[in-house]
Amino acid sequence: MSLFIIVALPFLGALLPGLMNTAGRAACAGVTFTVTAAALIGLLTNAPAVLSGQVVTAGFEWLPLLGLNVTLMLDGLGFFFACLILGIGLLIITYARFYLSRDDNMGEFFTYLLLFQGAMVGIVLSDNILLLLVFWELTSLSSFLLIGYWKHLPEGRQGARMALTVTGMGGLAMIGGMLMLGQIAGSYDLSVILQNREAIQESPLYLPALILILLGCFTKSAQFPFHFWLPHAMAAPTPVSAYLHSATMVKAGIFLMARMWPVLSGTPEWFVIVTTAGLVTMVLGAVIALFKHDLKALLAFSTVSHLGLITMLLGTGTAFGAMAAVFHILNHATFKAALFMSAGIVDHEAHTRDIRRLGGLRRLMPVTFVIATLAALSMAGIPLLNGFLSKEMMLEEAWRTELYGAPWLVPALATLGSLFSAAYCFRLIGHTFLGPVRDDYPARPHDPGAGMWLPPAILVVMVVVIGIAPFLAEPFVKLVTASVLGEAAEVPKAYFKIWHGLVPALYMSIAAVVGGLIVMAIFAPMLRLWDAAPRPEAKAIFDRLIAAVVRLAERIALPLHNGAFTRYGAVFAVTVFVVGYYAWSTGTVGPATRAPQPADPVAIAGWLMLVAATLGMVFLHRNRLLSLILIGIVGLMVSVGFVFFSAPDLAMTQITVEVVTIILLLLALNFLPNRTPIESTVLHRTRDAVVSVAGGLAATALAYHYLLRDAVVTPISEFHLANSYKGGGGTNVVNVILVDFRGFDTFGEIIVLGIAALLIYALTEALLNGPVRARLLNRLPDQPRAGDMHPMMMVILTRVTMPVVLMVGFFIFLRGHNEPGGGFIAGLVVSIAVVMQYMASGFGWASARLRYPYHGIIGTGVLIAGLTGIGSWFVGKPFMTTDFTYVRIPPFNEFELATAMLFDLGVFLTVVGAVMLSLESFSRLARRAHMPDVEHPMDIDPSRGDPPVASVPTPAKEGV
Amino acid sequence: MEFLVASAIGILTASGLYLVLRLRTFPVIMGISLLTYAVNVFLFASGRLVIGAPPVLVKGVETYSDPLPQALVLTAIVISFGMTAVVVMIGLGAYLGSDDDHVNDPADEVAQRGDAS
Helix, strand or coil: CHHHHHHHHHHCCCHHHHHHHHHHHHHHHHHHHHHHHHHHHHHHCCCHHCCCCCCEEEEEEHHHHHCEEEEEEEEEHHHHHHHEEEEEEHHHHHHHHHHCCCCCCCHHHHHHHHHHHHHHHHHHHHHHHHHHHHHHCCCCCCCHHCCCCCCCHHHHHHHHHHHHHHHHHHHHHHHHHHHHHHHCCCEEEEHHHCHHHHHHCCCCCCHHHHHHHHHHHHHHHCCCCCCCCHHHHHHHHHHHHHHHHCCCCHHHHHHHHHHHHHHCCHHHHHHHHHHHHHHHHHHHHHHHHCCCCCCCHHHHHHHHHHHHHHHHHHCCCCCCHHHHHHHHHHHHHHHHHHHHHHHHHHHHHHCCCEEEHHHHHHHHHHHHHHHHHHHHHHHHCCCHHHHHHHHHHHHHHHCCCCCCCCCCCCHHHHHHHHHHHHHHHHHHHHHCEEEEEECCCCCCCCCCCHHHHHHHHHHHHHHHHHCCCCCCCCCHHHHHHHHCCCEEEEEEEECCCCCCCHHHHHHHHHHHHHHHHHHHHHHHHHHHHHCCCCCCCCCHHHHHHHHHHHHHHHHHHHHHHCHHHHHHHHHHHHHHHHHHHHHHCCCCCCCCCCCCCCHHHHHHHHHHHHHHHHHHHHCCCCHHHHHHHEEEEHHHHHHHHHHHCCCHHHHHHHHHHHHHHHHHHHHHCCCCECCCCCCCHHHHHHHHHHHHHHHHHHHHHHHHHHHHCCCCCCCCHHHHHHHHHHHHHCHHHHHHHHHCCHHHHHEEEEHHHHHHHHHHHHHHHHHHHHHHHHHHHHHCCCCCCCCCCCHHHHHHHHHHHHHHHHHHHHHHHHHCCCCCCCCCHHHHHHHHHHHHHHHHHHHHHHHHHHCCCCHHHHHHHHHHHHHEEEEEEEECCCCCCCCEEEEEECCCCEEEEEHHHHHHHHHHHHHHHHHHHHHHHHHHHHCCCCCCCCCCCCCHHHHHHHCCCCCCCCCCCCCC | CHHHHHHHHHHHHHHHHHCCCEEEHHHHHHHHHHHHHHHHHHHCCCCCCCCCCCCCCCCCCCCCCHHHHHHHHHHHHHHHHHHHHHHHHHHHHHHHHHHCCCCCHHHHHHHHHHHCC
């Protein structure tokens, strides 16, 4: 199966559990299981190729200019991890089906789980490190959702936030590191990066890149000092803990260290940083785990400790260390997932995970006891179980590792870590399962159904099989090791054996187990000592740190963003002015290359009108209606200016937009006060005037200077003029640019317009359903209303002109490709025709006769435009490629048919829908409770034969 | 001619700025509209001023005005209608909800946030 499908399956499958939610829990889990199984089978179809040492690849270019390509790669390491993710995933899904209670939303859970699974598979199969980063962040996000799955638990929410903060920060650091790495290697493809070991290690950027990448790995894999989030993530449901926080996600950091091992390892920096972090984490995690009373917390810290162990092995930089790391990843995944599931079973059946309240479960839960004991003994490093083998290898590697010039340091600490590791395993077995049966369990414990114990049992079988017959796992582990090592080192010859002879590792191992038993014997006094000792609480430190950051942010943000918006405006204007002035005073201005054109009297007259209206608005702005009239004049003069300066399309657009804008503002003014009171002081107004005049002078100077100079670089407009007819089939270059050359821009713009209209609609809905509704309904108009709201003259006139206006719109639309016009203008013209009906006969009358909802028109328009663009795919052309042809139907002249016209139809419909929806939303606010439904288009209609005065509605009634 | 257009842009900008700095929503919206005119004309003028040469291809004619700024400004005009409508709706909603059409938050809240430092 193609690698694409393997990665895509979980993501696509994530849609299913939600849909199956109503079909029952079994169906929901079943579909999740099937999806995962399909991905696993697909993975296994690639097994022969991978096992024979090939690297399976698949890929296509996504954003080649950024170096971001969707390239996937399946080698031994990726195959190993993908098997772990999908294989353990299957077991977890089965387990979760029986673990979650009826109150839990199973569809939601499995959706998150599949999202996580897909992201994880994506990480391990990515060949492009940028793509890997995308998946990396996705695992952080899906892990956040899963940890916080029980939304009612505050620990869950806090744990989820903490995990996201820590791993998210690490992810940010890693982005920086990866970008540096890509810069050094000259490519973001792993296959290229892995070939450039020397170049990368010699680069001055090596150390920063290494530190940043390791920050990402250490946060993800909970290495000291970032280990603290993992125990808090245990607030998640146990299947999540078993899956994400022991077997898979926390291993992502380790995976990446293994992936980057050939290029990053082998330097003193790598050795010191990674080995130290690993060692400290291993010992610290093991010590803390011993004193945890919550089963899951104990397991969480033991996971931290084992992750430290693996990190340390990778840190040594030897081939043997890498092989031991790979082997321990496998072993840890098996026994730790089994242990988590066992802990979940205990919690599920005994209703507590507190070790102090447990004990004696051996007799009550024999099956669970056997599973948990075998897994725990494996973790403790007891022979004949798989944990023993990799722990021996670790100790052997530790024996040979010298850190900080002290040959005893690493072996001693490794033994100490193993000792505490053995101790907490013995405590887990002893204090939970052994001892006398108690009579005060919160619930009567018993073994669960097979659905819950079978998944861990399968893992424990693997624990035992690998433990007894390590040669079975050996070829596979060596294959994976070979792909970790790459060309940097040879796979070691060492065989996996239970008995290596009397080597130092054996003595260290014996010391650890015996020491662990001794610690158990004196556990009670040690616990008292531990409880009495002062120690830093990670969560408290983290909370204080976050609080300090929040305070800092408030200190910066609140004085700046104090809610005085006019101040923001003034600050912004002054800043733009200052920056512009700086550019002006430091830059150079070339001599004028264009001669000023003489101004004729018509232009001067137009200018005077524009200036008078504009200044009038400033001085008379307190009278709002008057300023509305004045802005109409401004708009009109701007339109005239467009005509004058050879832009007929712009003029037509401006004047039609002007009409609808004024109607809109009139509708709004209907509710707003009619006058703006004087509130600001003279000083304040003077300050504003100074700022404004400065801005105006700057704009004048800038515009005047560039109007007298030709463009420094040749504009691309020549291309449009030359190709408009040849390539686009239209002579109106502006329209061809809109629907053809820059069609994608236009597509985006009509979508924005549609969204704006829907936003207005939504705001209206919110207003009409909120507390404002009552006030609107009972509002008394502050000005006398017209007696004849729907005058006969206007009604007749709008009815008569409607078909004419529609025809004009149609005409403008059709000719748009070759003459001034097009979808935008036609849409505005048609909207005005419809708005006129609303104005003449009122909202109620008009909307009752309207058959098409405006949302639908917007949607249809966007769809038509989009489908026209997609249509070019079917003939193998890029998105939005247009085509045109000339046809002749007698008796008409030859005319042109272009796909661009369909696109323009989409533009037209969207504009009509958006304008109408906005205006209609405003007029809906004007409807009031006592407004009668109007049956008649006009108030006074002689043809009805009504008595003329009686039919006039109450004066309180309003127009549109 | 060039100075007329440049000064018109300047006057529209200055008036727009002044109105944007007012305290109530309606004049601010008017000011934004004036600034929209200024910006649109400014963008349009980046194609330089050409009289009597619309960018509609005709056989035998060689000079046309620059079509690209025109296409850009055309969509800008329509979009600015949409944006004006949204801003008006937000302002209207705020006024209907609180009976207050001030642009700024109440003075005591502003002072409180200033104290946070």
